[in-house]
Amino acid sequence: MSNDMNTPENPGHSMAGNLPQPASDRAGGAVASLDRDILISRIIDGEATPEDWAAFKALAAREPSVWRDLAECQQDHADLSAAVADATRLADSIDLPVEEARSEQLSRRFGRAMSWGGWAAAAVVALAFTTRGNNTGLGGNQASLVPAGITVSTPDQAYDAYLQLGREQDRVVEEVPTRILVETRALQDGSFEVRYIRQILERITVPSLYELGEDEAGRPVPIRVRGMVIEPPL
């Protein structure tokens, strides 16, 4: 590839008399050919100014064949655009895999928390958030969690009330629709007991962050996380 392909071809734009000028040492005829090509391109692309049209007509008066070039280029552009439209139309059918990606990330984080030392370790990490954080939304009395006008008499109502209040206070981002199946058990009456995990994507701001590590003796100790991002933001 020649150097000039990597440098901006950046001369004037709107005036036909100031068309982009390639390097003057190119092979003979190249400059005029490029001017002609740019004029045709501008016309095809609807970018031609009245000055461009005047220049084109003057050129056509000298070289009538330029009209044929214009027609052929216009046909090529139409055919190419149709082919590109055909090929790229499928992009409209590709939806963003938001839920899949978030479920995957949450599952990975959940698995990591468990790998740090099981459920107890995960609970310790959570405790480090809630006891040191500010405005976490937890720790208040039950009445403060229930938005006005909502009656809470079932776990589902309480859950919904939590989501609603969490969204209002910018704590809850969203509920992840995917539920993680833990186990199922057949009951004597023919029904099944299903144990599962609901996931809620939340955000809080904390003054400091700890993860569980080990000291020299292999005992679990909290380690302060400094200046690093554990996971990229969702």
Added chain:
Amino acid sequence: MDEFGTEPDILGAQRAAAAMRGSTDALREVWQQHRRWIAGVLLAHKPRDVDLEDLLQDVALSLVKRIGDLRDPAAVRPWLRQVALNAARASGRRQQVRAPERLGLKLDAGDVASSIPGAPSGSIVDSISTEGREEGARLLAMARRLPEGYAEPLILRSVRGMSYREIGRVLDMPETTVETRIARARRMVREMVALDSGLKPLARIGVENEAGQTRAQLDQTPTPTGGEP
């Protein structure tokens, strides 16, 4: 919604910023706004045997997972283009590992047919019925063979009429450069078509191909400036 960002940049940047903060709706809007031209970028850079749909899904997944990596919301277009380029290159590396014997420089119109939804794998003659579509597929195959830096602007220009300015935003280059490259690319495609058809090439433009040959070298027969094909 403005598909290609002719709206003021500030709105697109605000949408990207909301997506970075975790707004699912904003993230979806970012994708819907940009996915068509992303497909165009992939079309210009993808290896011949890689499905465009697979690459689009890769880019969509990367957008969800890595929107937080975006430093400047106003630069969402160049960032998305880079994500698309990375996806295309990664697929090329995977392809090299899997089947190096399938890599080749020759590209025929059948390559394009494989990227058109609903088109069966096979020759372009079998899969595209109308003359216009056949010619379009042939031109697209030619466009994809253009030297680095020329195929992408030309293909983006064909994505539902993206303007020079919009293409410049995506490629992060001046409009005048975009314009010149598109004009040259069109000339080169017409030359390739002429060569492919056994006709005399058009006027030379003095641009090198991948092998370092100029068009003048390729065409040993002197041709008057502006001559007929």
